[in-house]
Amino acid sequence: xxxxxxxxxGQGQQFEGMGMDLYESEPAYRTLVDDASKILNxxxxxxxxxxxxxxxxxxxxxxxxxxxxxxRNEKITPYEFLGLSLGEYSALIAAGSFSMQDGxxxxxxxxxxxxxxxxxxxxxxxxxxxxxxDVMEQAMVAARKLGEVYPANYNTPKQTVFGGNASGIAEFxxxxxxxxxxxxxxLKMSVASHxxxxxxASVQLAQRLRDVKVNQPNVTVISNTIKSEFTAENIKQxxxxxxxNPTHFTDCLAMVENSPIDCLxxxxxxxxxxxxxxxxxxxxxxxxxxxYDVETLQKLRNYLLDQxx
Numbered sequence: 001x002x003x004x005x006x007x008x009x010g011q012g013q014q015f016e017g018m019g020m021d022l023y024e025s026e027p028a029y030r031t032l033v034d035d036a037s038k039i040l041n042x043x044x045x046x047x048x049x050x051x052x053x054x055x056x057x058x059x060x061x062x063x064x065x066x067x068x069x070x071x072r073n074e075k076i077t078p079y080e081f082l083g084l085s086l087g088e089y090s091a092l093i094a095a096g097s098f099s100m101q102d103g104x105x106x107x108x109x110x111x112x113x114x115x116x117x118x119x120x121x122x123x124x125x126x127x128x129x130x131x132x133x134d135v136m137e138q139a140m141v142a143a144r145k146l147g148e149v150y151p152a153n154y155n156t157p158k159q160t161v162f163g164g165n166a167s168g169i170a171e172f173x174x175x176x177x178x179x180x181x182x183x184x185x186x187l188k189m190s191v192a193s194h195x196x197x198x199x200x201a202s203v204q205l206a207q208r209l210r211d212v213k214v215n216q217p218n219v220t221v222i223s224n225t226i227k228s229e230f231t232a233e234n235i236k237q238x239x240x241x242x243x244x245n246p247t248h249f250t251d252c253l254a255m256v257e258n259s260p261i262d263c264l265x266x267x268x269x270x271x272x273x274x275x276x277x278x279x280x281x282x283x284x285x286x287x288x289x290x291x292y293d294v295e296t297l298q299k300l301r302n303y304l305l306d307q308x309x
Contacts, residue, residue, distance in 0.1 A: 099213070
């Protein structure tokens with residue numbers, strides 16, 4: 001058996017028709033999607049449902065859970081789970097901390113809370129590449145004279161995402177470029193996730209989680225917020241804190257790299273997390289896969305066959 005760490009995708013890499021080829025060809029995936037559709041009273045095998053902006057977070061989580069369900073029938077053992085932001089919900093549901101019914105309904109409500117918070121406090125996000133911590137810190141502090149700017153995601157040693165309001169982000173970008181930073185990339189986000197702009201959403205989420213049953217994860221799940229394992233005792237508060245505090249994916253990847261694993265598998269749309277891993281991990285020989293459709297699933301299956309042989 002191959003031991004793997006699973007990386008569960010967050011938002012930003014979604015694509016039209018995601019998961020539909022897996023639904024047609026993989027019975028385990030189809031069963032998962034059909035069960036989720038019954039829970040949510042929507043048919044997540046249909047593009048008009050998957051592509052509905054109101055269903056974005058749910059569509060990503062359902063794709064991720066469907067792929068994880070397929071892998072349960074493969075010769076691969078999940079040793080650890082690590083998700084980025086929304087991906088932590090996929091990881092916790094997959095690890096049995098939430099029932100699928102509770103988990104999906106919480107994800108649906110979380111998305112609504114975040115949208116409402118974004119309407120009250122419109123935000124922007126920007127990725128800063130190849131800048132030192134000192135330069136970013138100085139620019140952030142100076143930009144706060146004109147607006148709000150906060151660190152949101154520590155993705156790799158060379159990529160940090162910041163969120164804030166329009167005036168703060170504009171001044172932050174200007175100051176970074178004046179300091180010689182060449183790559184500052186505005187992100188297509190209407191909310192400033194993982195910043196104080198999500199305070200009202202975190203308050204609503206705390207209330208929503210109060211009566212939800214949680215269990216100890218049956219696979220180790222590492223939190224980006226506290227940079228340690230989720231437990232039955234800390235899950236609710238950590239997810240509440242997650243909305244208003246930065247993620248530390250780089251540090252969590254370092255924890256995963258020190259584990260006795262044979263490969264990394266990103267589960268969910270896109271290649272962002274596997275890309276972060278390739279740029280961050282010291283062990284350049286560690287096989288890294290991403291699975292989100294039939295083609296990428298087959299690549300992983302071919303690797304597993306080679307290991308078996």
